[in-house]
Amino acid sequence: MTPALTSTKTPRHWFGRLTRHTRGLHFWVVQALVLVLSTLHFVLEASEQWTPTPGLYLLPISTLFIPVVYAALNFGVEGALPTALLCVALSLPNVFLFHDGAQRIGVITQLALLLVLGVIVAARVDREQRAKEAAESANRGLQDAQDSLRSYVQMAMRAQESERQRLSRELHDETIQDLVVVRNSLRGPHHPGESLEERARLLESGIDRSIDDIRRLCRALRPSILDDLGLLPAIEALIGEVRSHSELDVSMDVEGTPTRLQPEAELAVYRVVQEALHNVERHASATRAAVELSYDQSGTRASIVDDGRGFDPRQAAQTDRLGLVGMRERARLVGGELQVSRSEGLTRVVLWLPA
Secondary structure, eight states: OOHHHHOOOOHHHHHHHHHHHHTSHHHHHHHHHHHHHHHHHHHHHHTTOOOOOTTTTTHHHHTTHHHHHHHHHHHOHHHHHHHHHHHHHHHHHHHHHHOOHHHHHHHHHHHHHHHHHHHHHHHHHHHHHHHHHHHHHHHHHHHHHHHHHHHHHHHHHHHHHHHHHHHHHHIIIIIIHHHHHHHHHHHSOOOTTOOHHHHHHHHHHHHHHHHHHHHHHHHHHOOHHHHHTOHHHHHHHHHHHHHHTSOOEEEEEEESOOOOOOHHHHHHHHHHHHHHHHHIIIIIOOSEEEEEEEEETTEEEEEEEEOSOOOOHHHHHHHTTTSHHHHHHHHHHTTOEEEEEEETTEEEEEEEEEO
């Protein structure tokens, strides 16, 4: 059962709902009906114009079931209970002034049934209302989850297209250009004074650059070292690559005994570290960064710290300017949690994966 159906109402909550009911005209119309019926009953019996037969002396009390049940259906326990208590309070003078013996017992029993029936009906109505509210809340949560998933899919598609555009540009501007140079060198005329050895070195240099570019792009798509050797060698290779084409000083620190994680978890950690280092390289204007990996029995923690200019994590998450939504989603999919903080001039991205 859902918590909404099993939770009990506190007196403060009950009084709050009763206060809301008493502010509405509808509630007071029901109480006025109780007052009219009780007054009419009292006047008839006081004037001795009401002389019911022995089988009909409960009829006046029975008319009070109408406002009590109506209050139960419309206001729940918070409305039915005060209405039933008002009926009992206004009927008690009739019980002791105009009835005795078996009739008095019968009227008191009728009033008790009135009170119990009103509470039972109202409690059932409250349960149905709570079930309805729980279903509506679940539907809203499902709709929010669907909206969030749709938004993430859209951002993932944009990120995918952006990555494809970047890879295409790098292939065109670097790899293809190097291959064009090699082709033209093979087709071009032999320059005076140029030896075959020099020409071969030129061609070999161009081919080596193309090979390096293709290897780098392959590592960006899926680092084979991650599958072959594991997370630590893959991150060390990533750090070496960042050092080679930037002035960023990146260090790595490992605490505890490293253990192999599930392939999905290792890929998530690698991608988070990769995205965080690329963010530092492109946006932070930092001079130093550190990747810290901590292993213990409770889980694995990966931290990326830099001394850059920092940013507002909430604003960046709203615009996804730094891919924080993607990193958080990667962490969530493997049962982890991602936190971003800024303090003492340092920006810290922490990924926590429980054991």
